[in-house]
Amino acid sequence: MARAEDWRWCSLWRRRSGDDEARAILSDWPVDPPRDWLRTVNRPQSRAELEAVRRAVQRNSPFGSTAWTTRTATRLGLEHTLRPRGRPRKSRRPPAESA
Numbered sequence: 001m002a003r004a005e006d007w008r009w010c011s012l013w014r015r016r017s018g019d020d021e022a023r024a025i026l027s028d029w030p031v032d033p034p035r036d037w038l039r040t041v042n043r044p045q046s047r048a049e050l051e052a053v054r055r056a057v058q059r060n061s062p063f064g065s066t067a068w069t070t071r072t073a074t075r076l077g078l079e080h081t082l083r084p085r086g087r088p089r090k091s092r093r094p095p096a097e098s099a
Contacts (some may be wrong), residue, residue: 003040003042004042005017005038005042011026012038012041014026055096059081059082061073061078061079061081061082062076062077062078069082070082071078
């Protein structure tokens with residue numbers, strides 16, 4: 001699909017082109033949708049955005065702004081999903097000087 005709203009099986013199509021029955025299964029937005037929502041949905045993700053989404057999916061962590069992600073992870077007890085996996089690496093001591 002060239003544009004997200006052309007894919008008949010997505011909520012965007014249902015909201016824009018679907019009949020009352022198609023729209024009935026959708027919940028209302030919890031906030032007003034952004035004015036540029038259609039443009040945002042159709043804009044390709046940058047490499048950084050794509051990597052951030054993949055990292056959130058792989059770690060089962062909240063996805064959003066840094067402040068929102070931290071706040072939500074704390075509220076849901078998911079702080080561990082924001083830290084690197086495994087034990088922290090031991091810091092290497094500088095070699096002892098020989099006398």
